[in-house]
Amino acid sequence: MNRQSTCFDISFVQRRHFAHGKSRLVLHFPLRAMGDPRRHPAWTEEVERGRASFGQGRVIMTAGRTFQGKDSCMLTFYFSPGSSSMAPHIALHECGAAFEAKPVSFGKKETRTPAFLAINPAGKVPVLLIEGRALTEVAGILFYLARSYPAAGLLPSDDVESEAEIISWMSYIASTIHPARRQGLEHAREVYAVADRRLGKAEWAAGGRYSIADIHLFRLYWRFRASLEPKPGEFPNLEAHYARMMARPAVKKTCEIETAIGYELPK
Numbered sequence: 001m002n003r004q005s006t007c008f009d010i011s012f013v014q015r016r017h018f019a020h021g022k023s024r025l026v027l028h029f030p031l032r033a034m035g036d037p038r039r040h041p042a043w044t045e046e047v048e049r050g051r052a053s054f055g056q057g058r059v060i061m062t063a064g065r066t067f068q069g070k071d072s073c074m075l076t077f078y079f080s081p082g083s084s085s086m087a088p089h090i091a092l093h094e095c096g097a098a099f100e101a102k103p104v105s106f107g108k109k110e111t112r113t114p115a116f117l118a119i120n121p122a123g124k125v126p127v128l129l130i131e132g133r134a135l136t137e138v139a140g141i142l143f144y145l146a147r148s149y150p151a152a153g154l155l156p157s158d159d160v161e162s163e164a165e166i167i168s169w170m171s172y173i174a175s176t177i178h179p180a181r182r183q184g185l186e187h188a189r190e191v192y193a194v195a196d197r198r199l200g201k202a203e204w205a206a207g208g209r210y211s212i213a214d215i216h217l218f219r220l221y222w223r224f225r226a227s228l229e230p231k232p233g234e235f236p237n238l239e240a241h242y243a244r245m246m247a248r249p250a251v252k253k254t255c256e257i258e259t260a261i262g263y264e265l266p267k
């Protein structure tokens with residue numbers, strides 16, 4: 001059974017009946033939130049052909065199959081602006097996922113409350129609740145979103161080498177780039193210089209296309225860019241990548257939302 005499904009908000013659904021006895025679903029999207037639904041990455045010919053069903057204000061479609069009866073995919077996202085959770089926050093917007101946002105305040109020590117520790121014993125964001133089940137770690141959540149929303153194209157499924165390269169980048173980012181700054185400025189600059197060389201002149205980190213590895217890499221560079229005190233031209237490839245990322249609507253939207261909530265990041 002193909003479990004890959006895409007789930008996104010709609011305003012209402014109409015079933016139009018035709019004289020020849022067939023009917024067709026007509027899906028109405030919140031245009032204000034999404035723009036033209038036909039330009040949305042989740043829009044496919046499956047919807048056009050009516051191979052989709054609905055429930056509770058959401059459309060669920062399954063690539064290449066008829067509807068399998070899952071009514072909704074309830075996602076709850078715990079995040080703190082500018083922290084590690086920024087990466088999956090961007091991915092949620094890239095996917096057009098419907099989710100409940102739960103901002104967590106470091107200042108108020110909300111990651112240390114018994115309620116939060118019951119969700120994530122590590123006391124860290126991000127956490128994604130998938131119908132009440134907690135998924136933690138940036139790389140794990142990015143993987144889940146990319147696989148659950150294949151139409152967003154954030155992780156190829158037809159090219160094992162590109163897929164492995166994306167996992168390789170995310171492993172390097174989590175294990176080496178993320179902790180680098182707290183190991184001292186010089187060490188961090190060396191690590192970012194390696195990342196800059198590894199990225200090279202490529203537009204995107206892996207496989208010649210935008211992926212979850214780019215989102216993960218961007219968030220770390222966004223966070224530590226200023227504190228690395230780079231000399232002019234020290235990280236040219238990371239800078240070019242940063243500019244490409246900042247131009248993406250999902251990144252702009254995430255920054256707007258997180259800026260409005262306010263950052264509580266250590267200097």
Ligand SMILES: N[C@@H](CCC(=O)N[C@@H](CS)C(=O)NCC(=O)O)C(=O)O
Pocket residue numbers: 083084085106111112123124125126136137138139174
């Ligand atoms: N390895 C984790 C790192 C997550 C992490 O370090 N989160 C930090 C923010 S960047 C956090 O929640 N810290 C809260 C605290 O320590 O109280 C991941 O990839 O998700």
